[in-house]
Amino acid sequence: MLSSTLEHYLLVIYVSKLNQEEITCRDIAKKLNQPIKQVMQAVQRLHYQKYIDYSTYQPIEINDNGIRFANYLITRDRIVEQFLIILDITENMQMEKETICQYLSQDTLMKMEQFVLFAISNPQFVREYKLFLQANKESILLKYLS
Structure with a gap:
């Protein structure tokens, strides 16, 4: 890499x-x-x-190897960006995307791609998730850091 x-x-x-x-x-x-x-x-x-x-x-x-890898990088960035959009991440999106991209394994990226494809083909899932976010603004996990 x-x-x-x-x-x-x-x-x-x-x-x-x-x-x-x-x-x-x-x-x-x-x-x-x-x-x-x-x-x-x-x-x-x-x-x-x-x-x-x-x-x-x-x-x-x-060369061909570089073209293939550049296409992979562009596709990876699009998948991660779509994933962040589905999660409703708007703050520091570019930084979040770059950070995630650097540490993703192939397996995780493939699963993320499947999740994005699932969410895109099931818009009601995304709508329900956004409603869930609105109703549950408080974090359970992060409250332990306070």
Whole structure:
């Protein structure tokens, strides 16, 4: 697995490929407001791990392995985001999503996907859950922290 930072770099490269744009380390550094040296190290790691094809002074090319993994990352993010929406998580959603994504196992992600699909295909389930939330605003578990 990649660190969240490397995942972010890979997604920038992938989006550039989708937009049919050539991208270099300098371009990534500008887009992410990062030092060029840091970007070059990250790109070299992505190359070493066989997600991209990179050589100095040439545009970065994402390979099939990188494309597959980028699609996985996008799908994982969508599943987690839908899960948080179903749970009615609105505060700090982006931070929550990023944190959850970093620690999910494949098995948990698959079960989360099934839950999201179930909830989407059963809107009455989501409505009942939101009614339950309104009626039960107090936490049983968290009261022990007070």
